[in-house]
Amino acid sequence: MSWWQEAVIYQVYPRSFQDTDGDGIGDLEGIRRRLPYLKSLGVGALWLSPFYRSPMRDFGYDVADYCQVDPTFGTLEDFDRLLREAHALGLKVLLDLVPNHTSDQHPWFLESRSSRENPKRDWYIWRDPAPQGGPPNNWQSFFGGPAWTLDEGTGQYYLHLFLPEQPDLNWQNPEVREAIQEVMRFWLKRGVDGFRVDVLWLLAKDPLFRDEPGSPHWRPGLPDRARHEHPFTEDQPETYAYVREMRQVLDAFSEPGRERVMVGEIYLPLSRLVRYYRAGCHLPFNFSLITEGLPDWRPENLARLVEAYEGLLTRWDWPNWVLGNHDQPRLASRLGEAQARVAATLLFTLRGTPTWYYGDELALPGVEIPPERVQDPALRRQRDRAPTPLLPLGRDPSRTPMPWDASPRAGFSTAEPWLPLNPDWPTRNVAAQEQDPRSMLQLVRRLIALRKEPELLHGAYRTYRAAGGVYAYLRGEGWLVALNLTDRAQALDLPRKGRVVLSTHLDREEGVGETLALRPDEGAVVRLG
Structure with missing residues (x-):
């Protein structure tokens, strides 16, 4: 297996991980100092959200220089030191490439x-x-309003699928593609292990610039982009050729035991998502647990999602799963802490590569952000345009600083952090959970270690019959995972006797007969005899 199939990928949001220069914003030196924590957690790779030079209108996703570190985060020398020490600890490093x-x-x-x-x-x-004046067509921005802004100086509109300060590159131009490939080479020569590619499914646009059709699902209060379906701005056929070109760059830097990997941000139905495997993306992000599983947390729905995905993969495709990221509500806020533990068990025992979002190992909640401290540009823009935006809290609640200990400002900074800390940080922090043998942190650490069992890495997935709010499945021939998605006790008939090797409650390792008793909100991993 390749390293990226065996590894757990851990997303670090640099602004919120660790501040070392006293400005209240995390930096690369802070990440370097916390590498031993990531090693102790058991993850195999860290994905760093953007730290490139930027005006920070969208916190680094508006890149002004792809080959320089923004002073907010440090210097290129700081990055090189971080990369060297990560590699010395056996950790791979993926950068966030922003090519759209x-x-x-x-x-x-x-x-x-x-x-x-x-x-x-x-x-x-x-x-x-347009002939009658105004924008060239009806395309809308993800961040609200038309996706076109008029440049008074030249009398033409430029396209931006996000903020007006984030103009879209023209990927039909081969010079643009070569320039982005040169950016990739710059970082690959420094030793990075690959890229998470931002909005990969949006690179190509309809060359005829046709109006997008109206959506039957739109209603007042939804974002402007929800007014339309998107056959002309998403998942265009040319995108696959662009992915193949990027894959060729990665392959040129790969060597046995050191494959450089591409992870693609792609919000598409599974049937369309899997096409990106064929194009050469190692791991097209599978967000189905976020978009369909968490809103409908029932056994039959989870089984349907997993079976559908597994059924679409070929023998050459490697699955992947994710429960959270910097654009989504926190896992613990969506499910509650008890079921967040169950969800973690699901993520780390399904077949494929898991991606984990910083702080979810503490069951960090989404933090309420006072109006005067809102930072999210998408929320600010949509709030100005619509009285009831789809995301009334924006993305800030999921981006708050990592609480490390009970010292002032949670050990994150010596200054006021750029976003508020979780209110319970004096008790919900890394140091406190390190000392608690039944904490969420300890559970995640145990799950990551258990995932290294050969059948949990390589074994096939099969849904196992269950009832009463229990989702169960087999991995290989020797493992059964049973997840009680309810707050009531449940029982599951086992195919044969076994042993509970891990419970989400972290209080039992015991032999079981033909029936497994599950307590409320309990997940159990059973080694079958």
């Missing part, structure tokens, strides 16, 4: 905007106004 758009302060866009005749004009997507 840049900052409007990127030199490429400043040139492109300077005149219609500039050689970089075609590096971005420019269109004349």
Whole structure:
């Protein structure tokens, strides 16, 4: 197996992991100092959200220089030191590649905007106004409002699927594709182990720039982009060729035992998601647990999702699963702490590579953000345009600082953090949970260690018959996972006797006969005899 199949990927949001220079914002040196914690957790790779030079209109997803570290986070030398020490500990490092758009302060866009005749004009997507005036078509931004902004100086509109300060690159231009590939080479030469590619499914756009059809599901209060379906701005056929080109760059730097990997951010139905395997993406992010599983936390629904995904994979495709990230509500806020433990058991015992979001091992809740401290540009923009936006809390509640201990400001910083800490940080922190043998942190550590069992890594998945709110499945021939998704005691008939090797309650390891008794909100991993 390749390292990326065996590893657990841990997402670090650099602004919120550890501050070392006293400005209230996390930095690369802070991540370096916390590498021993990640090693002790048992993860195999860390994915770093963007730390490139940026005006920070979207906290690094608006890149002004792909090959420099923003001073907020440190220097290139800080990154090199972090990478060396991560590798010395046996940890791989993935960077967040943002190829769909840049900052409007990127030199490429400043040139492109300077005149219609500039050689970089075609590096971005420019269109004349509609015949009656106004934007060229009805495309809408993910962050609210039209996806077009008029440039008064040149009289044309430029496309931005996100903020106006994030103009979209023109991926039809081979010079653009080569420039992004050069960015990849820059970081691969420094030794990074691959990339998580931001909004991979959005790179190509309809060359005819046709209006998108209205959505029958839209209702007042939903974001502007929900007004339409998106056959012309998402998952265009040309995207697969672009993915293949990026994969070729990665392959050129790969060697036995050191494969460079591509993880793709792709919010698509499973039937379309799996096409990105064929294009060359090692791990097209499977968000089905987030988008369909967590909102409908029932055994029959989870079984349906897993079976559907497994049924679409070929023998060459490797599955992956994720329960949270920097754009989604916190796991513990969605399910409650008891079922968050059950969900963690699911994630680490399904077949495939799990990705884990920082702080979820503490069952961190989403933190209520006072209006005056809201940072999320998507929320600010949508809040100005609609009285009841789809995400009334924005993304800030999931991006709050990591609480390390009970010292002032939770050991995260010596200054006021850029976002508020979780209110219970004096008791919900890493140091406290290290001392608690039944904490969520200890459970996650145990699950990651258990996942290394050969059949839990390689064994086939089969749904196992269950009833009464229990979701159960077999891994290989020797393991059964039983998850009680209810707050009532349940019982499950086993295929044969076995032994409970891990319970989400962390209070029993015992032999079991033909019936497994599950307490409320309990998951159990059973080694069958």
